Amino acid sequence: MSGLDPSAPNPSAPNRGALDRRALAARIAQDIPEGAIVNLGIGAPTLIADALPAGLEVILHTENGMLGMGPAPEPGLVDPDLMNAGKQPVTELPGASYFHHADSFGMMRGGHLDICVLGAFQVSERGDLANWHTGAPGAIPAVGGAMDLAIGAKSVWVMTDLLTRDGASKLVAACTYPLTGVACVSRVYTDRAVFDVIADGFAVSELFGDTTLDELQELTGLWLRDATGSDETEGMRS
Amino acid sequence: MSGLDPSAPNPSAPNRGALDRRALAARIAQDIPEGAIVNLGIGAPTLIADALPAGLEVILHTENGMLGMGPAPEPGLVDPDLMNAGKQPVTELPGASYFHHADSFGMMRGGHLDICVLGAFQVSERGDLANWHTGAPGAIPAVGGAMDLAIGAKSVWVMTDLLTRDGASKLVAACTYPLTGVACVSRVYTDRAVFDVIADGFAVSELFGDTTLDELQELTGLWLRDATGSDETEGMRS
Amino acid sequence: MISKLRADASEAIADVGDGATVMIGGFGAAGQPVELIDALIAQGASDLTIVSNNAGNGDTGIAALITAGRVRRVVCSFPRQADSHAFDAAYRAGEVELELVPQGNLAERIRAAGAGIGAFFTPTGVGTTVSEGKEARTIDGRDYILEYPLRADVALISAYRADRWGNLVYRRTARNFGPLMAAAARTTVVQVDEVVELGALDPEAVVTPGIFVDRVVEVGERPWLRAGEFVGAPA
């Protein structure tokens, strides 16, 4: 759904201290407080689970009817009745619970999830998200639970490379791909910087490597507020 | 809710073979087929449970979240967490299940109950039911689950005396009391006769004791179709 | 480590404010959070809107809350009962408003709040006084009225067992409104007979996942279970 394969290299990111996916996952994990109920989207966001500090209790929700999801099973212990939203085998932690799909999506729509982290094709200045469909002629659309997550979680974060493989910015003034949700994203974690969606566009709260604000403005073509010295960001641990 | 106390005598019914409440409950029980899922309203309808033939599997639903409800417990075995809609202690049969109120009323509204039997203040010729509120000034209204049952069960039957204590007919051209549901009743079992709601009013399918059709027409002030010789009645065993 | 356990009922309900909307679980005595209601009476919050199936029985629980003059409004399906004298008196005196909601609509409105549904068309109440002033629509030949979610600031419910994540199981018909109210309130406070170790509840049998629960108080076996005495009709 994200177009972001966790194991693929990212040819468009010059190697100047930009974060690779595992490092970015670790950075995002730092912003997830103990006790948070979190849904990690298909693809790169699933790496965040492995980056959470050992012993920190974060409860993972999977759309297909489970809270308290654990990591992939040991070889030989795969249970075909126990999978995540990406249809990969997972495990059950003490404190887990199962429920049907209406209850699972009621948790999203009803605003009970603290955080979800999704991949993206594009995020707009007002927080619109496009991550399900390129709109290309002949492409078969498949939305799954993306729209429910986008409008449901208390905080919707995006994890993505800043640029596509063709060098286009995924942060845009207005999405050109079909939308997943309107004004729903609050924060975008990219390989170059962390962006918060604020009233008048994006604010950069953190730069990775030797990335500069000017460079980001050039790459995105957007005016960006400098919030790197500010504490007024949305992070849940602030 | 029914205004029909199972243990009270009925002073308005002359003793000419009209059925008493237990006999009427037994008559209704005959029309309940094995496997039916049945909700018995508060008051007299609860007597029907005891009148079902031993060994016949009829599954009783109670609005407060249970299927497979059994009879009252032996003294000393009362469980305060196990009651029926009338807040009387009941028991659990093998095959029982518990669920919350949204699921319980979804069963009604979704048309999953085969039969419910309710008390009534009035039933009209088009099957309107009034059984929750006299509309008297100063009376405190209390509707409970009556409206959900009235519109939900596949067959809504009424169990009642034909006449009020003041001698007024409970079968009427149009209800004067506030309605519980519109065009929802299919059959009325009274102490004098069984009435089916048909396209143009009530049809009498069965007379009790020495009651006659003429007498019923006089008592109710309604034109009544004679269906006592007909097999074209709604009974589920037909 | 996550722990939703609180020392006692007073601590668990300490922040309920005047004017709050409070959902209270239970159908008659089954599932009624007696200790939490007692703590709320002692705490003193007033001008409350109570959402519950009944409006109190006898002189305890919701009835006591009404008698103490803390309730401005009741949203329920069945206020009038043999022993609802506390509500009856306050209602007749004009001290308490009543919004009467058919039981299934009450349950579904609470469910809608928890599930993020903006409104829904229900067939219950069509053509009756409870549909007056409500939007009506015929869909596929059946008549419906539009009903809106019922949300609360606080839900007070009773369950059988909990773990420290707030996962809950109930006992028999004491389940009733508990799972719905837990999801519909900003803060959900639960009293349980027993707190068990994390992992001791069967994940297949958890009825209310901890996501819907904020605070858990262990009250021990409920008094009326100990007494072996039923508050309704004798067996």
Next chain:
Amino acid sequence: MISKLRADASEAIADVGDGATVMIGGFGAAGQPVELIDALIAQGASDLTIVSNNAGNGDTGIAALITAGRVRRVVCSFPRQADSHAFDAAYRAGEVELELVPQGNLAERIRAAGAGIGAFFTPTGVGTTVSEGKEARTIDGRDYILEYPLRADVALISAYRADRWGNLVYRRTARNFGPLMAAAARTTVVQVDEVVELGALDPEAVVTPGIFVDRVVEVGERPWLRAGEFVGAPA
């Protein structure tokens, strides 16, 4: 004596007619009623509308039904997958129509059918292509679109254990759409690993009460459990 048990899958699905709307449980392979789908393919009903989360994987189940030319229309949330070549081919050839529904709206529409809700306002899909042509409304400051129930003639689902009344329990994430579809179809057919004695299922843990179930077929332990082999990515 009530018994919903049937001798085999063929008998249980014998009366599915051409043109029927068939709900099929499962999320990927978990909860997919493989034996019932195989029986439906053998039975021959065609011109079917399939309501399911996915549109088939590999060459079995829904994919085989599509390849056999029996499916006219698919209502689902996620048709396109790595191994959805059967659907992809039929869709591109114009042989199968697709109604794409976001997963939560799909679940809620099925739930609405079972619970007698005429329509409901949902926030999911607002401002996107899936809301085109749908009634929109702002309620309490949030935007919603109106969605209608999804009903079926038949539901084919898979559960773990059943009794002869049709009470069901599931295993882990194989529960998914099963309980919803069971309530939304005129006839619900369930395959289970095991049929147990009446009374052997814990009444507190029954997930689908028998009221929603018409026919039960015991298929024994599912082949892919026996094989110890997972159809998704390797662990």
